[in-house]
Amino acid sequence: MYAKWTFPFPCRSLGRVIILSSLQQAADRCKKTALCCILSPIFESAAECMGNICWSESRPPAVKEIPLTGTTSSYAGTSSKFTGFSQDRSSVEQSFNDSVQSDSVSSSHRLNDNVESLKVFSYNDLKAATRSFRSQSVIGEGGFGVVFKGYVDENTLVPSRPGKGMPVAIKKLKLEGMQGHKEWLAEIHYLGALHHQNLVKLIGFCAEDRNRLLVYEYMIRGSLENHLFQNGRQGPAMPWETRMKIALDAAEGLAFLHGAQKPVIYRDLKASNILLDSQYNAKLSDFGLAKYGPLGDDTHVSTRIMGTYGYAAPEYLATGHLSLKSDIYSFGVVLLELITGLRAADKKRPPGQEKLVDWVKPFLKDKKKVMQIVDARVQTYVSIKEAYKLAQLVNGCLDEFPKSRPTAKHILETLANLHEPVEAV
Ligand SMILES: Nc1ncnc2c1ncn2[C@@H]1O[C@H](COP(=O)(O)OP(=O)(O)OP(=O)(O)O)[C@@H](O)[C@H]1O
Ligand SMILES: [Mg+2]
Numbered sequence: 001m002y003a004k005w006t007f008p009f010p011c012r013s014l015g016r017v018i019i020l021s022s023l024q025q026a027a028d029r030c031k032k033t034a035l036c037c038i039l040s041p042i043f044e045s046a047a048e049c050m051g052n053i054c055w056s057e058s059r060p061p062a063v064k065e066i067p068l069t070g071t072t073s074s075y076a077g078t079s080s081k082f083t084g085f086s087q088d089r090s091s092v093e094q095s096f097n098d099s100v101q102s103d104s105v106s107s108s109h110r111l112n113d114n115v116e117s118l119k120v121f122s123y124n125d126l127k128a129a130t131r132s133f134r135s136q137s138v139i140g141e142g143g144f145g146v147v148f149k150g151y152v153d154e155n156t157l158v159p160s161r162p163g164k165g166m167p168v169a170i171k172k173l174k175l176e177g178m179q180g181h182k183e184w185l186a187e188i189h190y191l192g193a194l195h196h197q198n199l200v201k202l203i204g205f206c207a208e209d210r211n212r213l214l215v216y217e218y219m220i221r222g223s224l225e226n227h228l229f230q231n232g233r234q235g236p237a238m239p240w241e242t243r244m245k246i247a248l249d250a251a252e253g254l255a256f257l258h259g260a261q262k263p264v265i266y267r268d269l270k271a272s273n274i275l276l277d278s279q280y281n282a283k284l285s286d287f288g289l290a291k292y293g294p295l296g297d298d299t300h301v302s303t304r305i306m307g308t309y310g311y312a313a314p315e316y317l318a319t320g321h322l323s324l325k326s327d328i329y330s331f332g333v334v335l336l337e338l339i340t341g342l343r344a345a346d347k348k349r350p351p352g353q354e355k356l357v358d359w360v361k362p363f364l365k366d367k368k369k370v371m372q373i374v375d376a377r378v379q380t381y382v383s384i385k386e387a388y389k390l391a392q393l394v395n396g397c398l399d400e401f402p403k404s405r406p407t408a409k410h411i412l413e414t415l416a417n418l419h420e421p422v423e424a425v
Helices: 023-033 089-101 123-129 178-193 224-229 240-258 314-319 324-340 356-364 384-397 408-416
Strands: 016-019 064-067 138-142 145-152 166-173 202-208 211-217 274-276 282-284
Touching (some): 123 166, 178 202, 178 211, 324 384, 356 384
Antiparallel strands (some): 145 166, 274 282
């Protein structure tokens, strides 16, 4: 039902799968029964499989026994640790629900039908679409995987010849740690359910053996990071109007997430996760760290601290308390990058200037100084009034008290009204 495993050691207990919550429990069970295959339906990583005991931290504490039937169980004496595993749509969703349970998220937060609209690709499909994942197809690389450009038929989504059909971006996750799999699951869960013109479209996924891949719409201009910083401060600059359009689009995406029936904390807002199409329409990507917001009167959810240096809110870094307002802080940082043309963090800058927020914050409050931080290459296109309005908005986003930060809706309204109509004389 859940997983197909291949073990490198003799194991006779594959008539059933025993799911336990901890290694200790697994070890005890193993000693007692002398049956040493203890599996989790959620494939985590090699790190969670020690010897012939596999367990999952994300399991609820209760011991469950689930019969494993049909072709899904397998034992083969290969040399690899475990190689046989595949997930279809329903088991992906089950896995996500299991993993959120352990993350103190209420069960009422779960979605069930999100993955219905996604195409399940085979590994061979994606291999063909990228010409065997050859290096010429690589369009980017992040901490959790390499991104390839591939082609599929627009209607059938079967792989097509390079240059023919529809281009797609294929992310192949590195699965050295458990994080890769978790990110893959979260991405499918959230992007499978959330559809908006300012969120990148997830087309499908692949889970075969140890491979985890995601297939997205191809964003021809790549990331904001590539564009905004590619020429240093000397080369041609991204036009001011484009920067403001991108800010507005990103705010729309964020307002959509925060305004959803079950508000979603994006947690990874940064220039490399804002992707651009041919018209510089901006879309948020990478939902691997996303999380549902708090319920009821709670102000935050507690979670492990993950994110990117320079963008993460200080209270989140200090306490692990995550809220919608953590995203607002990150949005303030991105807006500051757009205004200044400088990276959120850059070790190559002189001491005191490495972290953009710390360096620039004093300039934001002073109308006379505010033009000094605007990227010199685009200054002629920016009025003091506009720069100051933006500076005030950034300042609010970066407020040390999360409650004092504006909402995404407020940011959206402010940005939309940045160019006030000239009053008639
Ligand atoms: N859908 C897409 N279309 C076009 N290019 C993409 C797409 N998705 C990702 N890329 C490119 O691949 C790069 C790597 O993306 P990825 O999300 O793996 O890492 P990152 O966001 O740069 O960093 P990290 O995820 O490690 O924080 C992006 O910066 C972008 O240039
Ligand atoms: Mg990314």
